[in-house]
Amino acid sequence: MKNSRRDFLKAVAVLGVTSSQLAKAEKGRAQSRSRLKSGHKVIGMKRGLKIKSIETFTRGNVSMVRIRTDDGAEGYGQISTYDADISAMIMHRKIARHALGKDPADIDAIVDRCIEANYKYPWSYVCRALAGLDTALWDLYGKREKRSVCELLGGKPRPIRAYGSSMRRDIKPADEANRLVRLRDTKGFRAFKIRIGKVCGHDEDQWPGRTEALVPAVRKAIGDDVSLLVDANSCYTPPRAIEVGRMLEDNNVCHLEEPCPYWELEWTARVTAAINVPVAGGEQDNDLAQWRRMIRMRAVDIVQPDICYVGGLTRALRVAAMAAEAKMPVVPHSANLAMVTVFTLHLLGAIPNAGPHLEFSIEPANWTKDLYHPALEVRDGRVAIPDGPGWGVTVNPKWLAAAKRDISERG
Numbered sequence: 001m002k003n004s005r006r007d008f009l010k011a012v013a014v015l016g017v018t019s020s021q022l023a024k025a026e027k028g029r030a031q032s033r034s035r036l037k038s039g040h041k042v043i044g045m046k047r048g049l050k051i052k053s054i055e056t057f058t059r060g061n062v063s064m065v066r067i068r069t070d071d072g073a074e075g076y077g078q079i080s081t082y083d084a085d086i087s088a089m090i091m092h093r094k095i096a097r098h099a100l101g102k103d104p105a106d107i108d109a110i111v112d113r114c115i116e117a118n119y120k121y122p123w124s125y126v127c128r129a130l131a132g133l134d135t136a137l138w139d140l141y142g143k144r145e146k147r148s149v150c151e152l153l154g155g156k157p158r159p160i161r162a163y164g165s166s167m168r169r170d171i172k173p174a175d176e177a178n179r180l181v182r183l184r185d186t187k188g189f190r191a192f193k194i195r196i197g198k199v200c201g202h203d204e205d206q207w208p209g210r211t212e213a214l215v216p217a218v219r220k221a222i223g224d225d226v227s228l229l230v231d232a233n234s235c236y237t238p239p240r241a242i243e244v245g246r247m248l249e250d251n252n253v254c255h256l257e258e259p260c261p262y263w264e265l266e267w268t269a270r271v272t273a274a275i276n277v278p279v280a281g282g283e284q285d286n287d288l289a290q291w292r293r294m295i296r297m298r299a300v301d302i303v304q305p306d307i308c309y310v311g312g313l314t315r316a317l318r319v320a321a322m323a324a325e326a327k328m329p330v331v332p333h334s335a336n337l338a339m340v341t342v343f344t345l346h347l348l349g350a351i352p353n354a355g356p357h358l359e360f361s362i363e364p365a366n367w368t369k370d371l372y373h374p375a376l377e378v379r380d381g382r383v384a385i386p387d388g389p390g391w392g393v394t395v396n397p398k399w400l401a402a403a404k405r406d407i408s409e410r411g
């Protein structure tokens with residue numbers, strides 16, 4: 001079975017739900033629902049609370065966030081991983097004052113204020129920190145309402161199909177193929193993503209010939225009925241990406257991620273128009289205007305917001321709504337097993353244009369191991385959306401106790 005662009009477009013046509021249709025579909029449901037700027041309706045955003053304190057708990061790659069309101073309610077979120085100490089400082093220096101004293105029900109306005117107040121310092125670290133505030137607010141809503149975030153948004157907790165995501169380029173093709181087969185047989189994965197080219201590689205491979213050896217070796221090993229995705233991490237110019245794309249077509253690859261430097265939208269659009277393999281991208285993008293351009297010009301076929309890079313669930317929902325208008329599926333970036341994969345499960349369970357699978361890292365990582373429980377588990381190739389209130393997981397108190405704590409409070 002070949003994956004052609006025509007098949008792909010046919011398959012995603014059913015995903016074309018516009019935000020006005022979303023709003024209409026919600027009509028008649030409980031009046032307590034409020035509508036987000038993205039068009040999604042949400043329950044449980046009752047007014048009348050005030051954000052009293054914002055704490056960060058920073059340890060290694062991770063900074064957890066705890067929000068408390070003046071009535072004693074609390075919620076946990078997480079700042080984007082890596083260099084978390086820098087992002088935690090941004091939280092207290094550049095974000096917290098725009099949220100303290102505000103009603104959490106004004107989440108759209110809070111998020112927008114945090115972005116606009118930092119207009120001289122746009123995007124990366126501001127959005128990484130903002131994600132911590134935003135995700136803690138969603139947890140707080142869920143806990144108050146005794147529902148999961150997925151349910152607040154009208155979804156239903158259930159198992160979601162996952163693809164096993166390899167993060168390695170230092171691995172020989174035969175070794176990569178062997179470990180994926182093992183994971184297919186033990187965890188039931190029916191899809192995998194492998195790494196091709198070199199990160200921002202200017203057309204170079206990790207070592208000469210690796211990509212041309214890896215893709216057919218993995219395809220042969222995992223079998224024709226397992227989906228194969230590849231990620232080029234901004235490696236190629238358009239001519240080389242198109243050349244590689246032909247080889248990917250021959251190996252029935254169903255997703256080519258970030259073929260060109262991600263900021264070169266026109267390059268990516270050229271590749272998307274030229275090859276039959278659906279092109280995916282957007283994980284690094286955190287400017288919603290850039291997202292609008294990317295989607296309007298159809299630079300990619302599949303959009304991949306990272307909930308933590310883009311500034312939280314509220315902004316990721318706006319990207320998802322733009323994609324829905326354009327009949328494009330969302331396969332978010334969630335490349336580690338810290339909270340981003342938990343957040344992503346809830347998003348995928350709630351949006352009408354969720355793509356076919358969740359990104360699930362197959363790399364062992366001690367730093368995410370004891371962060372929260374229950375840990376996410378792959379069973380029969382699927383991962384369940386945690387169904388407890390809020391994000392449905394409990395942050396490990398021992399982990400918090402061992403972390404560096406900072407607090408911003410309402411004066």
Ligand SMILES: [Mg+2]
Nearest residue numbers: 231257258283
């Ligand atoms: Mg990627």
